[in-house]
Amino acid sequence: MKKRILLLIPVLLLMTGILVFHKPAAKAAGTASDVRLSVTEDKTSVVFLTTADKGTDEKPDKTAGFYIKKFLIAAVIGLIAAAITVGIMTSGMKNIRKSSNAKDYVVKDSFVLRVSEDRFLREEGKRTRKSN
């Protein structure tokens, strides 16, 4: 088990490194001008494509900070998941519990219900405006 964990550490570091320093692929082949040829003379399309032409290349907004933030979130969830799982595993190591009742020793068909009354007392209502 210890060996497996030791093996996991470099894999984890490698994957983290790849994700942090990996840049997304450059924008798809072809430019807005190529696409323009295939569109109709719809004004909206032309305006959009002109803006696209002026614009810069698709810059990846996924910087190192972005990955660190995502991995920090994952790490916090990982910590919680590990704590809960190990907590459940630890509690499973003990099966001594005091009985809370004597249901195993009830005499079969001995239950007799003589009184069964349900009395309505009051009613309360709450109206809340929907948020949307």
Next chain:
Amino acid sequence: MDNTFYKCPACGTALQYGAASGKLECASCGNTYEVAEMEAAVRGADPQSTFSWGNYKAGLQANTDTTTKVYICKSCGAEILTDGTTAATHCPYCDSEVVINDAFDGGLRPNGVIPFKVTKEQMKQIVANFGKGKKLLPRDFFTNKRVNDVQGIYVPFWLFDGTVNGTVEFDAKKVSRYDDGNYRVEETKYYSLERGGQLSFKNVPVDGAVKMDDAMMESIGPYRFEELTDFQTAYLSGYLADRFDQDPDDSVPRAEELMKASTVERFRETTKGYSEVRDKNKSLSVSNPSVKYVLLPVYIINCKYGGKDYRYAINGQTGKMVGELPVSKQRRRAYFWGIFGAVTVILGTILSLL
């Protein structure tokens, strides 16, 4: 002090009660003998138990002496010091099984006994199964040496019978939610419920040995009490046995508590259709109470691991095992960081790709 030593009529070796055969067995020549047959041979007809609540209590007051006692082994003549509550034991010199009859004389004689059904061979499997799937268990914990150190012991129990009568009042509510235009409406209706009647119980066990952990003894149940037989000292041969040292008066509150809790639960089951039901007032009493003194079979395993004592109990009739297993700190650490690492990498990758 009188004691009984069950010898093989054929070869003279000490006999032991065999859990699998239900007979007294000779490990030397292999002969087996019926319990009643040997009992009659050793002491004649078994005196019938004349238990009744009043007499029994009177007997208790006179015989709850728990000071140390001495008995003489009939096999080798050794004088052995024992706890005053011990009813059967091994002679540490010749390993003969000895039953100390004094412990069951008069008002202390048990009304019944459930003989051991689980053999020591079956126990190895039970212990192995108990550790199965426990990822945090140190690998070297359940060794054969430990399993061989198992001691079969007859634990004294009080069995209570009784009928719980009375009424229980519950507070209940029904909650309904629905939309009304731009509003969300929540309506809560409050009710007062009353349930009354009775529920009977038979053989509610409460252990009568102070030395035994109450929670542990309750956890190994239930026993199949239909297999309860008349007490005969021959059943104790090969096992340890303790006399009770907890008065039934001290056990009555626990038995009542369990019976009443079950009765409230049974009443609660008749309250249908409510979002929430809470018991408010209880007026319950136990009628027709009676108590029996019985010996129930328990295997005890005592282990020391990492400087800490661990004790396990196995129901000698059903094989149910209870106890607290040690946690390997190394394994716990490995699982913690393993899960943490795996979740972080997988979840981190997914989040990054989104």
